[in-house]
Amino acid sequence: MAALKERMAQFISLTSEEYDYFYQQLTIKKVKKKEKLLQEGEICTHAFYLLEGCIRYYTVVEGEEHTGQFFFEGSWYSDYDSFLSQMPSKQYIETLEKTKVAMLSKKTLEHLYTKIPKFERFGRLMAERAYLGARKKNETLTLLSAEERYLHLIQQRPKVVERVPQHYIASYLGIKPPSLSRIRKRLAQNR
Amino acid sequence: MAALKERMAQFISLTSEEYDYFYQQLTIKKVKKKEKLLQEGEICTHAFYLLEGCIRYYTVVEGEEHTGQFFFEGSWYSDYDSFLSQMPSKQYIETLEKTKVAMLSKKTLEHLYTKIPKFERFGRLMAERAYLGARKKNETLTLLSAEERYLHLIQQRPKVVERVPQHYIASYLGIKPPSLSRIRKRLAQNR
């Protein structure tokens, strides 16, 4: 899959042999819309690269879903918490569309870390990106009002607004569907 | 400094020679209370290990400080955003007490990454920890009320409540000092 090869090249430069070796370790999986790649209580054994489609991760607290993030084709995602500690996950990973993923097992990754040290660097870069992303989300939550967060999302991540149902967006923004609906109404009336 | 040696050993196992080599690259600095290790607009060239004391990082938006996190002796901290990109920082790092830091420059760290590959692993582990910490803070912000966040802080990080002035705690919790004062009053009365 050429797209993945190019994506990897943005992080580390692998020879064709190294890339092929890496690629052989991956398991490709096609998943229908609304299916789960991970459930609460399971141990997260894989990292996922999205070849096509779209996922979200969320947690359930007191019967309520809280969407943490959305990911689209070209992104890596894993429940780091469970993946690193190999303890039961607290989150769900769910497809929002028909999705094709490349799965990289923890075992394989650790094998790569030692066999091809460049992958240790890859792991670091991924973790650093994840951290910056998490902090950015923190900032929007603490600095912006619900309406501002929604405008920010439209501007920064139009794909989300286009491809994700509204109640998941509300959940991601930390508000309830009625509130998002009212915000949209207000914006449509130019305030 | 033995404490740092032990701390490093929790992440990677270095020989005494490797550790000594590493330690030689550090610059030790003593800083008074309320001084800044980094200012907005500066490029963050170092990571800081706290040998003694306590810092916070914060951003200023529309004249208002927003405290992101507190760190105590035994922790590493750097503005990853600026440190990684070498772009001007958006944050301040400020001591809350008389503080002693070991400074590790980006240049040295990158040198270590290649010279002692174990450090690449160290870098990855630090980034992973940072990510998990950021996500945990996200969770408390989205799932808990202000009062619950304060109780959570008392329980999870008593040092913060003991050593940090109240208005910085309010800023960290995402509320205003009058609100925190009322929360404390309520808690003191009701049980």
Added chain:
DNA sequence: CGCGACGTTGATTTGCCTCAACGATTGTGG
């Protein structure tokens, strides 16, 4: 000692939630 920083308290406002009802759209089984 006097000033500024910090914390408290009261009155009022506001942004988002809750509960509830309802319309529109999607999906499904007969």
Added chain:
DNA sequence: CCACAATCGTTGAGGCAAATCAACGTCGCG
């Protein structure tokens, strides 16, 4: 292919937690 159910989004009324604005007491420090 239609009928009905379920899901999703909208809207209204009322409530509440935290913000805002403002005043005041207290403490630490120069």
